[in-house]
Amino acid sequence: MPARIRQIALLTVCVLLFFSTSVAYGEITPKDAQKYLGKTETVCGQVASANHAVRVKGQPTFLNLDEPYPNQVFTVVIWGSDRPKFPDPPEKIYRGKTICITGTIASYHGKPEMVVKDPKQIVVK
Numbered sequence: 001m002p003a004r005i006r007q008i009a010l011l012t013v014c015v016l017l018f019f020s021t022s023v024a025y026g027e028i029t030p031k032d033a034q035k036y037l038g039k040t041e042t043v044c045g046q047v048a049s050a051n052h053a054v055r056v057k058g059q060p061t062f063l064n065l066d067e068p069y070p071n072q073v074f075t076v077v078i079w080g081s082d083r084p085k086f087p088d089p090p091e092k093i094y095r096g097k098t099i100c101i102t103g104t105i106a107s108y109h110g111k112p113e114m115v116v117k118d119p120k121q122i123v124v125k
Contacts, residue, residue, distance in 0.1 A: 027100060030065040030074030033112035036105050043074055043114065044100040044125065050091035052083075059083075061090045063099070075113040076101050076122070086119050098125040 028036060030045040049068035052061045059080030064072035076099075078090050086093065100123045103114045116122060 030112070033074050033105050033114075034107075037107050037112065038104065040102070040104050042100050042102045043105070043112075044098065045074060046098045047094045047096060048072070050095040052089060052091050063090065063094055065099075072111065075108070075111065077113055077115045079115070079117075082117050085117075090119075094122065094124070099123065100125060 027042045027044045030043055033041070033043050043065070045065035047063050048066055049064045049072070050062065051069070053059060061078040061080075061083065062069065063076035063078070064074070065076070066073040078086070083090065101114055101116060102121050102123075103116060105112050105114055107113070
């Protein structure tokens with residue numbers, strides 16, 4: 001095989017490996033989530049604050065990533081109707097941990113968030 005063809009083949013393999021790795025490890029930071037509104041992504045960050053709002057309609061649980069409420073960078077919302085799917089209260093399971101959440105990124109009052117309906121959407125790192 002001539003040297004030029006070997007170089008092109010090697011370059012092609014490197015490019016393919018780079019893009020396949022990027023797809024397989026497509027994690028984004030909470031700070032970058034705003035760029036991906038409406039898309040299904042995996043967002044990874046540390047749970048800086050967690051709260052089950054029992055007096056709020058729908059009794060949501062909020063997991064705020066990277067910064068605590070009210071300065072949160074990204075919020076995970078688990079509605080009260082989905083809490084029974086979790087083995088323990090989500091605010092206790094994930095508080096202080098680094099997690100990755102997969103789902104569709106939305107915006108609420110200008111801040112990115114993701115609604116989690118199933119514990120399988122959340123992975124502890």
